[in-house]
Amino acid sequence: MSQDTRVDKVIAESVASDSNVVNQNSVVESKAKKERRKRSVAWDHFTSTVDSEGIKKGVCNYCKKEYLADTKEHGTTAMLGHIRKCKKIPCNVDTRQSKIAFQPVTGGNKGDVSIVSWKFDQEECRKALCRMIILDELPFRFVEKEGFKQFMKVVQPLFRIPSRTTVTRDCFDLFDEEKNKMRSIFKETQQRVCITTDTWTSVQRINYMCITAHWIDKNWTLHKRVINFCPISSHRGEDLAKGIVKCLHEWGLHRIFTVTVDNTSSNSVCVAELSKQLTK
Secondary structure: OHHHHHHHHHHHHHHHHHHHHHHHHHHHHHHHHHHHOOOOHHHHOEEEEEOOOOOEEEEEOOOOOEEEOOOOOOOOHHHHHHHHHOOOOOOOOOOOOOEEEEEEOOOOOOOOEEEEEEOOOHHHHHHHHHHHHHHOOOOHHHHHOHHHHHHHHHHOOOOOOOOHHHHHHHHHHHHHHHHHHHHHHHHHOOOOEEEEEEEEEOOOOOEEEEEEEEEEOOOOOEEEEEEEEEEEOOOOHHHHHHHHHHHHHHHOOOOEEEEEOOOOHHHHHHHHHHHHHHOO
């Protein structure tokens, strides 16, 4: 009986010893797996190595530049910075290098294209974005929507999407730029300009006036531009004339050929007042 007890004790000790060994091996394996697991995207472009002194380093797969890569002491910030600058990485493009692009021919047949040089320009892309927002009457927060961000990642990953605050400022800058161009055109041209006006009241009971300029250039091309869209104090003829004169002075327009208005009674007073102001 005692002999059987001793045998059972030996077997139990042996099983416990084996379980300890298994547990130790599993701990070692889990540690090894934990050390091998690298979550940073930097390791998609770097290879982990250990030099003769036992120092962990990351070697760029393209230019073979080395960085200290001990995750506890150095991290991967330096390697991530290198990825954005390394010229040998295929996904990095030199934005100063011109490329050949195909551009549709204006007024040509369907499928007609011309070969032009093209290179990425962040500022020009921002201007094009502002024009799209203005033409399509999009909200400024459109640039912060996830769908637009995903679209730009596919279309042009190099484009840094500005915030809605920056886009708002860019739209005002674009307006000032185009306004200065129009001023130069009005200053250089000798043709007389015709203007048309219209007024209305919004549902918020705010009075508005729109002024449009029409003129023919030296090539006999008719142009039309909205030169003012502003609130006015009332629909009285004197107030309308005052707003029109202020707009004309702002644009430097002094050679007015005709003024076209609708048939409301206040416009008769407006036209009479304009005649006085423009013939001084």
